[in-house]
Amino acid sequence: MKARVKWVEERTFVGESGSGHKLVLGTAPGPEGRTPGPSPMELVLIGTGGCSAYDVVHILEKGRDAVEDCVVELEADRAETEPRVFTRIHMHFVVKGRQLS
Structure with missing residues (x-):
């Protein structure tokens, strides 16, 4: 890549x-x-959510679950000083489908 x-x-x-x-x-x-x-850090957060959502949908579909929608809402905190790395990332997944466990 x-x-x-x-x-x-x-x-x-x-x-x-x-x-x-x-x-x-x-x-x-x-x-x-x-x-x-x-910003570059926003792209890192979006990429983290995209990779995670991709994996969730892929795993559910592999298990033959009928996934109709998947949204991941992300909230992150960053360090106050340089380099302002992420210190916490919270991901909330909302997955919809038929007969999901």
């Missing part, structure tokens, strides 16, 4: 996956105070 991240300006970057998907990320406020995309 490969990826590439290119600095554009200020605190704005463009990330490209090895499969060719691109996304803008950054923390520099632009017009109307909005950032150009999610």
Whole structure:
């Protein structure tokens, strides 16, 4: 697996996956105070949720459970000092389907 991240300006970057998907990320406020995309740490949190939700759905489908929906709501705390790593991540899964145990 490969990826590439290119600095554009200020605190704005463009990330490209090895499969060719691109996304803008950054923390520099632009017009109307909005950032150009999610921050790198937001992407880490989203990626954590995506990997976890993928695994939950995959495991349930492998067990022949009739999954109709899966949402993972994430809430994280970060260290107050640099490097501002995650100190806690809480994941709440809401899985819907037929006859799930």
